[in-house]
Amino acid sequence: MEKILVLGGTRFFGKRLVHKLLESGADVTVATRGLTPDPFGQNVKRLVIDRDDARSLQAAAQTQDWDIVYDNICYSAQNALDANVAFDGRVGRYLLTSTLSVYDFGPKPLEEADFAPETYPIVPGTRADVTYQEGKRQAEAVFFQKASFPVAAVRFPIVLGEDDYTKRLHDQIERVSTGKLIGVPNPDALVSFILSDEAARFLSWLAKSDLTGPVNACSNGSITVGSLLHLIEEALGKRAVTATKTDAADHSPFGVPDSWHMSTAKAKQAGFTFNDLNDWLPQLVQKLSNN
Template identity: 45%
Template sequence: MSKVLIFGGTRFFGKRLVEKCLANGDEVTIATRGKQRDDFGNRIERITVDRANQLSMETVFAKSLTKWDVIYDQVCFSPYEAQIACDLFAGQVGKYVFTSSLSVYDIDDQPLKCEKDFDPFSYPIRSGGQEAFSYSEGKRQAEAFFAQKASFPVTMVRPPIVLGEDDYTERLHFHVRKILKGEPIGIDYLNTKLSFVGSDDLAQFLCWIGTNDLTGPVNSSAPDQITLNHLLAIIEGGSEHQAAVVDSKETEAESPFNFPKSIYQDVSVAEASGYCFQPLNRWLAPLIHKLLAAEK
């Protein structure tokens, strides 16, 4: 049994991570702002804290004698927040798992991204909170701070777009609803190839990596890719409706997957360590059919 602290954990793959850890027999505490209810009952402990606020974090953790086997950080978006964690949990945690993002990579003419394509161990660290950086740069800076300053082992998990029935961003739901209603979708790059990961698969990987020796950055994606054209075709086939694709300038409803160039991940590092992600051809179509059924 491990003693686990999860920053976040009340929605989407964070919620699934809690369930995975509980099923593993772990003693789980979630740390949130207390604004989102959960259904875990007395199976977990709860801490109310503002992850992005140093004083709030210090009030809760500075004098705590609790030693955590694993800390999962789902809500770190800047070097300032990474520094708070490095200061407070030095000597208090066996392993720190930071959920980063595919967004640390540049979108360029090299579509296949390997971990070495962004090196947090040499990236120049800048100071600042979330407001000082874009989402992508905030994640790069947080990775860099953990990589260069943490006194404890850190794994930086880099998922692409995460898909699932309970995705609160509803990016896949957006396409399903537009096609069912016959409404226009703004897409300029139908042949762009993207990688995705299922929310349950990502939660399983996070749970697994917490007890694995692998540290540093690691990609966390389905091993295959799909074009937007193919994605729309799956929805069309399941709904018997045609997608009304238009130039993104002609509608306010631009696809959140309208990337100008292909970008997907090499997951050989994870595979070499013993974890194999589920391929898209195994779970994406069934997920789309569930979303279609829920909307009809």
């Protein structure tokens, strides 16, 4: 039975991942701050950690040796450096949740080589010292330059689902419904998404693969921001009120200045089958609009 540690696994796709790992028969331990109730009952072991405290992470790591560690809560060079020390000699593979945000905007589908963490300069610091983008770049750089164990970094785009606690898509639907202004700098920008269950399915599959290094993961296809708003308009029977320049409070979470979408050729070549974006996004928009 594989011994798997999930750092941060009680919200959104992390919760779905734990369920899939349990279904596969894994021995799962979930390490969190212990503040959010989870639905796993007696099926998992639990550790309480402070991800920003190196001693806390090391204590969790040393409870046993691990076949797989999933790290959903690594946001800085320091977080990654702490993990490299804590899990040295104690883990078979380390699977880091990373992000599309490591890439700059651009018209072509982004490939893993478009951001090379192996050569990116490491600047020690905590998550308070850096932006989200820079923190994730630093985390990848530390792991791929310093880790003594195999690492894969999954670069997800925005993850959507009924269970999205950030309610990004929910908010856009509410804004169209009530006629609130939405800031969209470039309606023609292409963006990628992934469904929360699909993200969990990919992470579960990754543990069984031999992939290492950065790997992109998103649904097949992309959509313009304008087309996404049109899906919402169709579902609600109302027109969106948009502007290219707005106050920050009105800016769409999907409002990017240029395209921001990914190629998943590496994962597909390794055998993973992604969902088609058109098979789930219109239905999700309709379902959330009905609620």
